[in-house]
Amino acid sequence: MNPSCLQFSLTEEERKIFNETGYLIVENALSPEQIANLTAVSDRIYEQRVSEGHDSKTALFYANFIADHDSFLNLVDYEKIMPKVWDILGWNIYLYHAHMIMTPPSGKEKNDKTFGWHQDSGRVNVDMESHPRPRLSLKVAYFLSDISEPDRGNFWVVPGSHLNDNLDIPLNEQGQPEGAIPVRVKPGTAVFFDRRLWHAGSPNWSDITRKVLFYGYGYRWIRTKDDMTVQHLWDQSDPIRRQLLGATVNCNGYYSPTDEDVPLRAWLKEHQPVKA
Template identity: 85%
Template sequence: MNPSCLQYALTEEERRTFNEQGYLIMENALSPEQVEILTAQVDRIYESKIENGHDSKTALFYPNFIPDHHSFLELVDYEKILPKVWGILGWNIYLYHAHMIATPPSGQEKNDKTFGFHQDSGRVNIEMESHPRPRLSLKVAYFLSDISEPDRGNFWIVPGSHLKDNLEIPKNREGQPEGAIPVCVKPGTAVFFDRRLWHAASPNWSDITRKVLFYGYGYRWIRTKDDMTVQHLWESSDPIRRQMLGASVNCNGHYSPTDADVPLRAWLKEHQPEMVDK
């Protein structure tokens, strides 16, 4: 990893925003050229799924897309993004989950029904004995389509709700929870969000298809959330990318890692030592 990536290190203002609000927006994270290349690959996959029977009127949720094209792989340790991820979570991390979503126009009338607000990680939120629940992971969402206006299948969030174990849902499930807002961003924007942030997808009442790539980073002792068939990419990857793709010396290395398990730690000792506590 080139030390020049440290120009994108997490700032104290960004840390404060993420800790207080549970999310962080980075505009122009992707160049127009990157957006064009990634969009072409999402379109290719989406069209192939439709050819194989996917309903063109429903959203496509497609996990484990990293091996499908090198442009997806390049974002695993993207220099503008990964420094902010380790700035929040530390060095004992990897990509435990990735999925793309393409949400076509719903063709339905707009209504005010409450969206499906949730925290990520399923049973973790039931079985972890702590308050507030632990952060454990975050996601980075790369937006490829223009959702700078509402009603385009926007991702909805409740800022600051990552510190709440429960969310009050409106009676009769009409309207959205207090404080909920749509995330309205331009193509090329990256949105970081804490897994605990209460959030929801929404119907696409527009005439464009919403396209987003989600990269989930968590601690290396967390199991993968999808198949993550990326092992064949390890050999051609540099050490830090291999770590992000889940490589390890042995199982115990997920709990008591050596430098061989976590080359990011050794790199940080040299280039950003304040990020290495022990």
């Protein structure tokens, strides 16, 4: 990890926005070259899945994609994003969840049916006995297509709802919750969001395909949400990337980590001592 990445640390204004709204938009996180490369690789994967039988009219949810190409792997510890991730969650973290979503035009007429509103992490929201529920993890969504206009399969959020354990959903299944808005961003934008933020996907009523990569970071004692078959990448990775890919000395290292388990901690003590 190059210390130059610290120029992208979370600012106090960004921290305030994230803590208050539950999400943070980082424009121009990806360069035009990165967008083009990631799009080309993602399109190949989508075309392959279609050739294998995936319905080209429905969204592709493809998990465990990190090992498919170096361009995906290089975003695991991406210098413009990781400093903000560890400034929010701390150093005892790893990539526990990743998925690609490609949402083609639905070909259907626009309607006002209520979307599938939820908080991430499934049973965590039932089993944890606290209020508000603990943050535990966040996602970074890298948008490869232009969803700066509505009706393009935008994901919707209710700003500030991450501190609410429940959300009032329209009883007649028409319309969206009060305060709900679509996230509208240009290609190359990264959107951070707290796993507790009430959010929903929406149909793609446009004529373009929505393309987005989700990277989920959580504490190392959280189990993976996808298969995350990335162990074969450990030997070719530097120590911090190995940590982010789930490596540890032994199982106890997830709960009582040594410096060998969490090289990010030692790196931060050296290069960012105030926050480490």
